[in-house]
Amino acid sequence: xxxxxxxxxxxxxxxxxxxxxxxxxxxxxxxxxxxxxxxxxxxxxxxxxxxxxxxxxxxxxxxxxxxxxxxxxxxxxxxxxxxxxxxxxxxxxxxxxxxxxxxxxxxxxxxxxxxxxxxxxxxxxxxxxxxxxxxxxxxxxxxxxxxxxxxxxxxxxxxxxxxxxxxxxxxxxxxxxxxxxxxxx
Numbered sequence: 416x417x418x419x420x421x422x423x424x425x426x427x428x429x430x431x432x433x434x435x436x437x438x439x440x441x442x443x444x445x446x447x448x449x450x451x452x453x454x455x456x457x458x459x460x461x462x463x464x465x466x467x468x469x470x471x472x473x474x475x476x477x478x479x480x481x482x483x484x485x486x487x488x489x490x491x492x493x494x495x496x497x498x499x500x501x502x503x504x505x506x507x508x509x510x511x512x513x514x515x516x517x518x519x520x521x522x523x524x525x526x527x528x529x530x531x532x533x534x535x536x537x538x539x540x541x542x543x544x545x546x547x548x549x550x551x552x553x554x555x556x557x558x559x560x561x562x563x564x565x566x567x568x569x570x571x572x573x574x575x576x577x578x579x580x581x582x583x584x585x586x587x588x589x590x591x592x593x594x595x596x597x598x599x600x
Contacts, residue, residue, distance in 0.1 A: 418466075420590040421540075422533040423552055430455065430547040431531035435491065435521035438504035439511045444519055446489075452545040453485035454578045456571070459534040459596065460520075461494045462510050463501035465560045466593035467537050471514070473566035474538070474555060478517050481575055488518035493529035494537070494597040502597070529596055536593035542574050542584070550578060553588040 434445040449455070458474065460467045478488040496503035504522045511520045523529055532541060542551035551574035558566040574584045 418592045419536040419595040420592055421553060422535045423588070423590050424533045424549065426549050426552075426586075428549040430457070430541070430543045430549070431528070433523075433528045433531070435523055435528060436504070437519045437521050439508045439516075439520060444521055446547075449487055449489055449519065450543070450547060451485055451487035453487075454481075454545065454550075454575060455487045455489065455543045455547070456481075456575070457489045457491060457532070457541045457543070459493060459529060459532070459537055459539040460490050461492045461499070461502045461537045461594075461597075462506050463494075463499055464537040464594040469560040470538060470555045470558065470566040470568075473558075473568050475514060475516065477568040477571060481572075482517055484579060486575055486579075490516065490518060490520040491523050491528060491534075492520065493523035493526045493534060495526075495599045497599075499597050526596070526599060534596055536591055536595055538593050539591050539596075540571060542571070542578070544578060550574065550584040551588060552591075554591045557589075559592065 437444045494502040556569040558564040577584045
């Protein structure tokens, strides 16, 4: 596994708008429609990446814990499905239904959204406050497929917990590590 780190764009960056297809719901979804006035978590992810597969059960648990508290989660797959058929919209639907994703899993066919967010790897996590300003970017937690640390979402949860009580999100943030986004050639 050739690991890539997230770009760690500047905190305070405003969430770029998007309108992407939701293959499971068979409709188009926009950031304006989905963003929360509390917090919005955007996760660039895919089906085939071992790093995503490693954290996915814990990510779904964290989403189920925080969605009732007003946090929106959005999954975005920007990978090239021609080179990586496991990441096709049809397979996205299959995975989302099999695991009962509690959030939309959107397809970034043009890869423009990944570029606008400077997404570099899967998973690549971004947390925006109610004003859509970036307050956290980086790792889900310190767990990796190659270490014995169980995935818990500790880093993401720390950021969300601070936001939910009106405290500053910890400034010490570690980059996410994962598979590179599979760009079209």
